[in-house]
Amino acid sequence: xxxxxxxxxDSKIRVRYGETDQMSFVYYGVxxxxxxxxxxxxxxxxxxxxxxxxxxxYALPVVNLNIKYKKPAFYDDELTIRTTIKELPSAKIIFHYxxxxxxxxxLNTGEVVLVFMNKKTGKPCFAPEIVMSKLKEKL
Amino acid sequence: xxxxxxxxxDSKIRVRYGETDQMSFVYYGVxxxxxxxxxxxxxxxxxxxxxxxxxxxYALPVVNLNIKYKKPAFYDDELTIRTTIKELPSAKIIFHYxxxxxxxxxLNTGEVVLVFMNKKTGKPCFAPEIVMSKLKEKL
Amino acid sequence: xxxxxxxxxDSKIRVRYGETDQMSFVYYGVxxxxxxxxxxxxxxxxxxxxxxxxxxxYALPVVNLNIKYKKPAFYDDELTIRTTIKELPSAKIIFHYxxxxxxxxxLNTGEVVLVFMNKKTGKPCFAPEIVMSKLKEKL
Amino acid sequence: xxxxxxxxxDSKIRVRYGETDQMSFVYYGVxxxxxxxxxxxxxxxxxxxxxxxxxxxYALPVVNLNIKYKKPAFYDDELTIRTTIKELPSAKIIFHYxxxxxxxxxLNTGEVVLVFMNKKTGKPCFAPEIVMSKLKEKL
Numbered sequence: 001x002x003x004x005x006x007x008x009x010d011s012k013i014r015v016r017y018g019e020t021d022q023m024s025f026v027y028y029g030v031x032x033x034x035x036x037x038x039x040x041x042x043x044x045x046x047x048x049x050x051x052x053x054x055x056x057x058y059a060l061p062v063v064n065l066n067i068k069y070k071k072p073a074f075y076d077d078e079l080t081i082r083t084t085i086k087e088l089p090s091a092k093i094i095f096h097y098x099x100x101x102x103x104x105x106x107l108n109t110g111e112v113v114l115v116f117m118n119k120k121t122g123k124p125c126f127a128p129e130i131v132m133s134k135l136k137e138k139l
Numbered sequence: 140x141x142x143x144x145x146x147x148x149d150s151k152i153r154v155r156y157g158e159t160d161q162m163s164f165v166y167y168g169v170x171x172x173x174x175x176x177x178x179x180x181x182x183x184x185x186x187x188x189x190x191x192x193x194x195x196x197y198a199l200p201v202v203n204l205n206i207k208y209k210k211p212a213f214y215d216d217e218l219t220i221r222t223t224i225k226e227l228p229s230a231k232i233i234f235h236y237x238x239x240x241x242x243x244x245x246l247n248t249g250e251v252v253l254v255f256m257n258k259k260t261g262k263p264c265f266a267p268e269i270v271m272s273k274l275k276e277k278l
Numbered sequence: 279x280x281x282x283x284x285x286x287x288d289s290k291i292r293v294r295y296g297e298t299d300q301m302s303f304v305y306y307g308v309x310x311x312x313x314x315x316x317x318x319x320x321x322x323x324x325x326x327x328x329x330x331x332x333x334x335x336y337a338l339p340v341v342n343l344n345i346k347y348k349k350p351a352f353y354d355d356e357l358t359i360r361t362t363i364k365e366l367p368s369a370k371i372i373f374h375y376x377x378x379x380x381x382x383x384x385l386n387t388g389e390v391v392l393v394f395m396n397k398k399t400g401k402p403c404f405a406p407e408i409v410m411s412k413l414k415e416k417l
Numbered sequence: 418x419x420x421x422x423x424x425x426x427d428s429k430i431r432v433r434y435g436e437t438d439q440m441s442f443v444y445y446g447v448x449x450x451x452x453x454x455x456x457x458x459x460x461x462x463x464x465x466x467x468x469x470x471x472x473x474x475y476a477l478p479v480v481n482l483n484i485k486y487k488k489p490a491f492y493d494d495e496l497t498i499r500t501t502i503k504e505l506p507s508a509k510i511i512f513h514y515x516x517x518x519x520x521x522x523x524l525n526t527g528e529v530v531l532v533f534m535n536k537k538t539g540k541p542c543f544a545p546e547i548v549m550s551k552l553k554e555k556l
Contacts, residue, residue: 017318017328018311018444022437022492028201029171029435033296036168040295040354050295051354062167065206072200075439076318076329156457156467157307157450159300161353166296172435179434179493189434190493214300215457215468306479307449314446339489340445345482 007138008084009042015077025072031099032065035112038083039095046134057119058128063092064113071107078102088135089127091115146277147223148181154216164211170238171204174251177222178234185273196258197267202231203252210246217241227274228266230254285416286362287320293355303350309377310343313390316361317373324412335397336406341370342391349385356380366413367405369394424555425501426459432494442489448516449482452529455500456512463551474536475545480509481530488524495519505552506544508533 013034021027040050053060073079084096097110118125152173160166179189192199212218221237236249257264291312299305318328331338351357360376375388396403430451438444457467470477490496501513514527535542 014315016311017314017438018446020439021434022439022441023198023200024439025200027171027435028204029168029175032166032168032171033294036295037292049354059162061162061164061208061211063208065167065204065208067204069200069202069204076327153454155450156299156453157305160295161298161300161302163300168296172433175434176431188493215466301476301478303478305449306482307446307453310444310446310449337440339440339442339486341486343445343482343484343486347478347480347482350478 005139006084006086007042007046007135008082009038009045011038011041011081011083013037013079013081015073015075015079017075020075023072024074026074026077028067028069031067031108031110034079034081034099035065035083035095035097035110038081038097039112042083042085042095043131046131046138048130048134053128053131054119056128058125059117059119060093060114061117062112062114064111066112067097067108067110069108071101071105073099073101073107079107085135085139088139089116089131091124091126093127093131144278145223145225146181146185146274147221148177148184150177150180150220150222152176152218152220154212154214154218156214159214162211163213165213165216167206167208170206170247170249173218173220173238174204174222174234174236174249177220177236178251181222181224181234182270185270185277187269187273192267192270193258195267197264198256198258199232199253200256201251201253203250205251206236206247206249208247210240210244212238212240212246218246224274224278227278228255228270230263230265232266232270283417284362284364285320285413286360287316287323289316289319289359289361291315291357291359293351293353293357295353298353301350302352304352304355306345306347309345309386309388312357312359312377313361313373313375313388316359316375317390320361320363320373321409324416326408326412331406331409332397334406336403337395337397338371338392339395340390340392342389344390345375345386345388347386349379349383351377351379351385357385363413363417366417367394367409369402369404371405371409422556423501423503424459424463424552425499426455426462428455428458428498428500430454430496430498432490432492432496434492437492440489441491443491443494445484445486448484448525448527451496451498451516452500452512452514452527455498455514456529459500459502459512460548463548463555465547465551470545470548471536473545475542476534476536477510477531478534479529479531481528483529484514484525484527486525488518488522490516490518490524496524502552502556505556506533506548508541508543510544510548
């Protein structure tokens with residue numbers, strides 16, 4: 001039997017003027033920030049704050065970023081950053097992304113992989129218990 | 140016989156304070172800007188300015204961004220953005236990237252795919268003659 | 279008799295990771311973006327969108343920015359950008375700012391002056407009727 | 418007799434695409450970064466790196482930013498950030514700015530005030546000897 005579960009969270013972001021470029025599109029690099037908001041808010045929806053993870057000694061550097069751009073976003077658009085976790089983290093955690101505009105058009109899809117790192121040693125480590133237990137309830 | 144040619148260009152970028160984050164690393168989204176500088180300077184080294192391409196009616200939206208992060212860059216580091224073209228563009232153009240620090244450590248590798256677009260029609264189109272001819276001399 | 283009126287609007291902004299620097303403070307230049315959000319949302323609260331102003335032929339370049347920084351903001355802080363208009367615009371419009379954190383501490387104060395410009399001619403012009411009438415109701 | 422001395426340094430900055438906005442101007446908040454480059458390079462020209470100042474225990478938070486915008490800068494412009502120190506620092510240091518384009522047009526003028534802070538105590542302190550002695554040679 002194939003069993004598939006996932007957990008997703010929708011964050012709303014209003015495009016700022018300074019995030020557009022002279023093509024009138026949201027600059028392609030800005031989505032890295034939007035995706036960051038997406039995963040931070042997904043974690044918060046689980047009762048985990050990224051800030052707290054740093055306080056208890058973890059850092060989460062990004063090791064992979066991939067974005068496929070389909071349509072542009074424009075100034076003042078209200079975007080939905082749909083962030084999805086499809087599997088339990090191990091030493092790494094994978095976030096999948098879809099950016100949608102108010103007409104529900106899919107603007108881009110992406111994936112960000114982060115690793116858990118012990119801030120003191122600078123070494124990769126396993127995901128903290130708080131993240132694992134919260135996600136186990138959902139996945 | 141396998142024949143391989145490519146054209147690359149090295150751009151130097153000094154990390155700005157505002158480009159770091161509280162992990163003291165260059166923020167992962169900033170490389171999208173560095174990569175943009177890399178391809179703009181590669182084109183300039185061929186005698187083509189991106190600005191001129193826009194003037195003669197082209198836009199080059201990014202359709203794919205991929206970055207693999209290996210090591211962080213830090214404030215005030217002098218980075219080398221090595222940008223490489225491995226094949227002649229068609230309706231799209233692919234730039235390959237390597238970011239190196241002053242110790243010649245490889246910090247990240249990446250790839251950006253852009254499409255040529257006719258600004259008036261908003262439709263994809265073939266790479267302009269000026270880009271093709273300059274690259275044919277090199278590849 | 280001295281009569282003083284003003285109109286203000288509070289916008290909430292959550293600090294993003296990429297907006298911090300290695301001092302762990304929100305980078306000093308980021309407030310320009312926060313202030314932009316503040317005035318855009320103030321105008322929206324009046325029923326005027328900046329996007330619409332651009333559509334009907336206006337641009338609003340900034341001619342003066344002043345910020346006095348008192349305390350830093352940190353990652354994940356929920357900030358209040360209090361934006362105030364104290365007088366009816368003419369060819370220029372002045373926004374006054376206060377940034378407060380969740381403990382209601384005053385982090386910085388600022389002022390941004392913009393001019394109304396006719397996008398076609400590139401010349402300064404008087405504030406559009408829609409802005410004047412909405413503000414007259416409030417001031 | 419009134420005696421006036423000052424020390425200035427010119428930094429060159431090429432405008433990046435992502436620094437423009439949909440008005441096709443360099444976004445007004447970007448100059449905070451340009452000004453940062455200006456003062457860092459001025460200090461480097463004196464043999465002082467900001468990075469080193471942080472290493473020996475200082476932080477330099479900005480307490481005041483003022484910019485008067487006269488003309489816009491555009492994509493790919495090569496700008497000169499002329500940074501000037503007119504007086505010896507005490508607990509604070511004042512940098513004066515002029516941004517010029519390649520036609521030598523004055524685009525904006527500004528002023529940034531920073532304070533020297535002891536990173537351990539978080540308290541303001543006097544400018545370090547290394548900065549004072551280098552500037553005394555020049556002013």
